Amino acid sequence: MSPLIRALEAALFAATQPMSVEAIARHLGQGEAAVREGLRELAAHYAGRGVELVERGGRWHFQTAPDLAHLLRPMHEEPRRLTRAATECLAIIAYHEPVSRAEIEAIRGVQTAKGTVDVLMEAGWVRIAGRREVPGRPVIYATTPTFLAEFGLGSRRDLPGIEELRATGLLDPVDEAYDALMGQGAVDPNSEEALRQ
């Protein structure tokens, strides 16, 4: 492989923009005819490979082979349901933002894995909104405009208030955690009847 071809290959690889024959010749201190000849040779070498050397409007550049374009695009998107922990976390951030992880845990009443908030950030719904100026300077989280858009909210004020949640029955104790808290002994006999129906 000739020194000129090597130099051409390196220069075009490292160039941030397509280069004209004149510019290449000037940079490499070579005659334009030699550069033109070298470019043809280099283009022939790359023909059919994964990368091609092409001329567009008098300027040369490397590009990946057009038939491999699908390799450069994102693979496949994998829809996944948000876990319950993550959903609760998101809800708490939305209702209480800006809020630290410790505060989220205090509201959830359970430890919250770091990964849970990471998932929300990965989804683009939650961002770091700075640090709380208290000892330890914990990171505080808030929601993003993407969150509002994807959840169909004009603003955070559109989130239903506590009273509205109560009215829709969403504050009714429905889960096991509540039963556990209340203790099985405290179950109203009527409700057991109801449950057995």
Added chain:
Amino acid sequence: MSPLIRALEAALFAATQPMSVEAIARHLGQGEAAVREGLRELAAHYAGRGVELVERGGRWHFQTAPDLAHLLRPMHEEPRRLTRAATECLAIIAYHEPVSRAEIEAIRGVQTAKGTVDVLMEAGWVRIAGRREVPGRPVIYATTPTFLAEFGLGSRRDLPGIEELRATGLLDPVDEAYDALMGQGAVDPNSEEALRQ
């Protein structure tokens, strides 16, 4: 040219960062063994050309051949020069990692400005690698794959002279080195004489 080689070539040309075998395999939907084999073949093809395929810290990327630096430098902005303090810090972290700030200072004999390690972290060469489980739990620092890539090191074993430094105990703390010397029981009475010259 096999489809896998073409795909590898295109993907690595297009990638904005060095890629691990796992990442390439995942991206191309290929087995890691096949990818590894393909990388070897591709690297062999590029050997001696103006562009080379290299492995740095387990990640692969294309770069221009080092001997062409003089041709390409004029076309590129020179990276920011490191201060002596930053360079020494970087070397100490690289050769001793993971290492705490106090350990860096013990070697350099001067306090290290907070900004010095920050500059190295900002450059992406140094990361926080946890805390040393000693009183005070100091943060410890280590280098990154980016550091290896940028300094042309396949792995930390390629750090210049590291084997020799290790063998001669020059990477051991002074206390250990002293104890090792004393432990040999080879205290030559002449040496004490010599010191008093």
Added chain:
Amino acid sequence: MNEIALPPGEGADLFTAPARDALMLEIEGWEGPLDLLLDLARRQKVDLRRISILELVDQYIAYVEAAEALKLELAADYLVMAAWLAYLKSALLLPKEEQEEPSPEELALRLQLRLQRLAAMREAAARLLARDRIGRDVFLRGAPEGLRIGKKAVWQADLYDLIAAYGQVKARNAPVVHIVRDRKVMTLDSALARMSAMLGVTLDWVELREFLPPATQAEWSDERLRRSALASSFVAALELARQGRVEIVQDHVFGPLRLRSLNA
């Protein structure tokens, strides 16, 4: 250990007057006393394991004294090091039996080990910088097309999930049932009725408290109920005044409120 010393004489002429001047010019160049010591040690032009510590101490102290003679301001740590080295030198010269722990030989050896380590790292740094660096010696693709790597998880949740989750959190952790203890109160209506009835039978000024049911009655003995009655009676008095049926006077702040019927 027997490598520490230098054959007598060698290196002794390295610290001559011109060298000292040159040294002074570099005053800003050193990063602390250890750095200066290393530089001085190197001027002995021998393997660092063979330097003469006594020689080094003399050179360092000479440097510090010269700096003082030139009225150069030295940082405190240089002077601390000078004092320590002077101590080390005198200890090294003392007869062995008068020495304390740690021995001066140990201190000298430790200093030498430190210098070796600093020198090793300085050389390593230089070799590191001499490597082919990306952006300086080798270059990456200037305009990569970019690659979106790996699977992209598209997280799904909707507003219902969100508010339902919040509801559950609230239901789980907020006090679920508010039990307000059944507490007796005097309602405003009953206070109004009672006050109206009492005002109908007198034209005199009557203090507000006199409208309250007497505490001697068992059912009104509860202090909290009496406070409720007082509050309701006060509001009832204001209401009657608004209607123009009573007038209210208060002689001083926090003084007793007195009422008198207007439409007798």
